[in-house]
Amino acid sequence: MKKIVIASSGASGAGLAQKVLTHLPSSIEIHYIQTKHTQTVMQKEQNITLHVNENIAASIASGSFGVDAMMITPCSMNTLAKIACGIADNLVTRAASVMIKEQKKLLLAPRELPFSAIALENMHKLSSIGVIIAPPVLGYYSKQQSLDEMEDFIIGKWFDLLGIENNLYKRWEG
Ligand SMILES: Cc1cc2nc3c(=O)[nH]c(=O)nc-3n(C[C@H](O)[C@H](O)[C@H](O)COP(=O)(O)O)c2cc1C
Secondary structure (H helix, E strand, C coil), X not given: CCEEEEEECCCCCCHHHHHHHHHCCCXXXXXXXXXXCCCCCCCCCCCEEEEECCCCCCHHHCXXXXXXXXXXXXXXXXXXXHHHCCCCCCHHHHHHHHHHHCCXXXXXXXXXXXXXXXXXXXXXXXXHCCCEECCCCCCCCCCCCCHHHHHHHHHHHHHHHHCCCCCCCCCCCC
């Protein structure tokens, strides 16, 4: 993988996106978008280009730029609904719609509890066209001892889904 888009929308848990950025291999060109509802600001010593969500003319708004994968974490129910309806009114939703039309990997980490029937319908619709729906669900089989380890487990699973090599959690060996 050469280029990835990471986006955060206004759901709880934006800190997880910060960890994702930290753990991504430096060989991958990272484009990061925040919606105005996300508080965190990230400038790490990595190959990261920060995009403003209002900039619909950014490189990643075009399929010709050649992004390999996109992850939205956390993904609000608002952003989920827009993507499911084909709305592309900001850079996050536009870049996501580009991933869908170009048949590239798009991973959404919806964060809500519980999920409404509307949100579940939107997830089902997107899942049926190949979008990866991977909410930050806790797992215990790796015997995580702390929140930090639990987050690494979730991020490791996300990276597995996108084909990004990682050693972030202890794999089940039977
Ligand atoms: C403190 C706080 C926490 C929120 N947590 C969530 C959440 O976990 N999931 C969600 O779907 N919306 C959550 N919201 C509501 C979204 O921020 C709101 O729907 C917003 O319009 C999303 O816009 P965006 O999708 O453009 O980021 C939260 C709002 C606040 C103020």
